[in-house]
Amino acid sequence: MALKLIVTGGAGYVGSVCTAKLLKAGHEVVVVDDLSTGHADAVPEGARFVEGDAADATASLLAEGFDGVLHFAAKSLVGESMSDPGKYWRGNVFTAIRLLDAMREHGTARLVFSSTAATYGEPEVSPIPETAPTQPTNTYGASKLAIDHAITSYARAHGLAAVSLRYFNVAGAYGRYGERHTTETHLIPLVLQVATGDRDQIQIFGEDYPTSDGTAVRDYIHVADLADAHLLAVQHATAGEHRIYNLGNGTGFSVRQVIETCRDVTGHEIPAVAAPRRAGDPAVLVAASDRAREELGWKPEHADLHDIVSDAWHFTEKRRRA
């Protein structure tokens, strides 16, 4: 069924890929983005674009009548969330509550929300199921968890059909849509910057973790697979329920393994140096995504790290040539 949807943050990395896939599937999409971190030229062709705040601009649009909102717009730098927490409580939590109130006012039925593995904090079990305790170790994760709680109560009280998707480490690219953060903190794009010559070396944050090679382990998921889960989520959302799904491949790769894969894909030697641990980084974060597979019928198609890095590299090279 074709739906009329608003995508907040549709000029950003994950939001633009999801918008492109929603359009391809025949849905009608209006992108709302304040361009604080997104790029106007990343809004996919075929989407209507409204520049503005994720709550205010969306509230004005909702009166036109929409089937649902996919809410990606957020502040997402873990380090910044510790030094400037207000930006995360206001920018993430307060914005989301205003958005929920506007959806309630206009009777908008469905919500798909970008949550995060950071809601779990330092895991007690691995891979992490959705039933694991949520003990975020940073304000970013705490802000996303607070929104998850708010969504649960709005769904129960007001009949909202809601799904939160807890992303593990998103990477890769989809056609002309990929990662282009002005402040880049993520491992794969930083390593690829060494391959392009924009950076001299990559720092390995911690070599004394209790892992096979001493470096931290993460579950990397292709952004196209992540987007597919959003398409399934918006279709499966059920009135009065808030469902939560972890999205990852269930396999962890260490920082050293990621760097090695980047060397393999780019043919560049990529110098790496040891550096202290980054504050708040758990040793291992791997998702148990059985629930998304079973209930949504989600099946990642690009689980291979080599494929994920290759797509990120092609995107990086194409942009450099453009």
Ligand code: UFG
């Ligand atoms: N790392 C390095 N060197 C770098 C950058 C990162 O060694 O220059 C390491 C990190 O310490 C970490 C791993 O590479 O061990 C992955 O780091 P990323 O910054 O790419 O990703 P994170 O696992 O820290 O964070 C991601 C999301 C966050 C989210 C978190 C948990 O980007 O938004 O997963 O879900 F909060």
